[in-house]
Amino acid sequence: MKARSLSRCMYIALCGVSLLSFNTFAASQNTIRFQGEVNAQTCNVNINDATGSPIILLPTVSTASLNAAKSTAGKTPFTINLTGCVAPAAGTTQAININLAGNNISSTGDLLNTGTATNVALRLLDSSDKTINLSGGTATVNGMSLASGSTSASQNFSVEYYSDSGSAGAGTVLSSVQYSVSYP
Template sequence: MKKVSMVAMGLLLAAAQVSAAEASDGTINFTGTIASQTCTVSVNGAGSTATVTLPKVAASVLNAAGTVAGNTRFTLALSDCSATTGDVYAYFEQGAGVNANGRLTNTGTATGVDLQLLDNANNAINAGSSEQSTAPATVALTDGAGTLSYSAQYYATAAAEAGTVASTVNYSINYL
């Protein structure tokens, strides 16, 4: 009998401590919206997935780390946006094609070269970095439409060797 009373007392004390530990001080509610698509995007008029072709440049132009060439403009035209007004920006995401410096890794046969993304003011974009969200290059939507302008260029990581250059980057459109 004494053993049963000791076990019962132990369970009672444990239950009392659990309920005291689970007392709440408040509630946080979360809300959000999942949209089928926020905007229709067209990269250089070719849909949301497109290819930007940079010009052919001589390897001798990219003869040292940090040299750049072949600046090529491209646009992300937004239409049918669920918000008709407000500011939007493109966020270039971290992924397998982005290196630790935020540049796009070359998967082609050329060596000593990455691709670098630039905003409309020709400032380097560090793909995958939170810098893109803290001071983004935005465009104002008018009647649910707007155009974001960017460019890409070759960026030498060393003296470039001739060959092909290819890379990819994913992006998302964000509202402010």
């Protein structure tokens, strides 16, 4: 009888210790972090007049156009538009940066293809047709500004197929980039 009571006490003690350690584990692993910013300037953003998650459709190109190493094809323009901004005071301008981040980036800073085509990436270009290098995971493109008294601004970009090694294989080309707007 004493052995049974002792077993029962040990069982209850072990259950209690288990619950305590579970509560400690649960509390230390369940952290919610919040981050935000309060700014005097905010604008509505659209890309090619589409809000949400727009899709930029590139033209279909032949594998022959991406046969050579470092070849490009299918350059497609798109515009990031800002509307509903707070107008800067008379005689001043508001600088605006476009911040880009990619999750699937090549060593050359291009967007890797997640589609079925082989040896093809997507290259982003700024309004001067300079390559936007995302090899660090992010890139900031400046050059957009909000003129005094204006509540809207826009900046042109382009995207094109790029084959670093050449010999592109046929298939779909898919990729994405995240963007944000900052007002330095």
